Amino acid sequence: MKYKINVALTRKILRGSYLLILALLIVPAVLVLNEQPTLLTNSKLIPAQLIVRTPDDQTLEFTTFEPTVIEALDAAQISVGEKDTLSLPDNLPLSAGNSYQIEIIKRNNVTLSYAGLAVEAAAPDLPIAELISRSGFDLLNMEDGSRIEQQVADSESNAGAVISYVDVEHKTEKVLEEIPFSTVTVNDPEMYIGESKVRTEGIVGQRALIYDDIYENGIFLSRTQ
Structure with a gap:
C-alpha cells in the first residue's frame, strides 16, 4: 500500500514538473508573438521631421504626425500662397522617423504684353531685369524704335509687374x-x-x-x- 502511494505521488510530482516546464516554454513564445504588433504600434508614435525654408529665407524645423506634406504645413500654420509652389509634392506621404527638406517657392502675378496682346502668368519672385531676360523680350529687335516698357513698384521684385514690348x-x-x-x-x-x-x-x-x-x-x- 505504501508503495502504491509513493508511485502515485511521484506521478503527480512529475506531472506538475512537466506542466511547469511547458508553461515556462509557452510564455516566451507568447511574448515573441506579441513583440511584432508592439513594435508596429510604437512606430506610429515616431514623428516625421520637416525642415522648411520660407520665401523670406527663414528655416523652420518641426516634427509632425500628419500624413502628408501639405497637412503638416497647415498644422504648423505655415502659409503657402495660392500661386506658390513646393519643392516636394504637397500630397507626398510622410513616413515615421524620416526627415524632409521643403522649400516654399514664392510666385507673383505678372503681366507680359507683346504687340498689344497681354498674358497673365505666375512667375518666381525675381528682380525685374532677370524676369525680362527670362521672358525673351531682351532678344527682340529694338533697332526700328521698338521698346520695352515697365510698370513695377520695386525693381528687386516682380510682384504685380507689367512688362510690355511695344512693336514699332x-x-x-x-x-x-x-x-x-x-x-x-x-x-x-x-x-x-x-x-x-x-x-x-x-x-x-x-x-x-x-x-x-x-x-x-x-x-x-x-x-x-
Whole structure:
C-alpha cells in the first residue's frame, strides 16, 4: 500500500514538473508573438521631421504626425500662397522617423504684353531685369524704335509687374500729288480790247511724295515726309 502511494505521488510530482516546464516554454513564445504588433504600434508614435525654408529665407524645423506634406504645413500654420509652389509634392506621404527638406517657392502675378496682346502668368519672385531676360523680350529687335516698357513698384521684385514690348513698324508710303499749271497774261497789240485767247494749253503735272508712316502695335501713330 505504501508503495502504491509513493508511485502515485511521484506521478503527480512529475506531472506538475512537466506542466511547469511547458508553461515556462509557452510564455516566451507568447511574448515573441506579441513583440511584432508592439513594435508596429510604437512606430506610429515616431514623428516625421520637416525642415522648411520660407520665401523670406527663414528655416523652420518641426516634427509632425500628419500624413502628408501639405497637412503638416497647415498644422504648423505655415502659409503657402495660392500661386506658390513646393519643392516636394504637397500630397507626398510622410513616413515615421524620416526627415524632409521643403522649400516654399514664392510666385507673383505678372503681366507680359507683346504687340498689344497681354498674358497673365505666375512667375518666381525675381528682380525685374532677370524676369525680362527670362521672358525673351531682351532678344527682340529694338533697332526700328521698338521698346520695352515697365510698370513695377520695386525693381528687386516682380510682384504685380507689367512688362510690355511695344512693336514699332515703319511703312513707306508713296503718294502722287497733282501740280497745277500757272497762267501768264501777255498783252497783244493786235487784239482788240477785251479779247483774249489761249496760246498754249496748260498741262496738270504730278510729283511723287514719299512718307514714312509709323505704327505701334499695328496702330497708325504718325506720318513724316
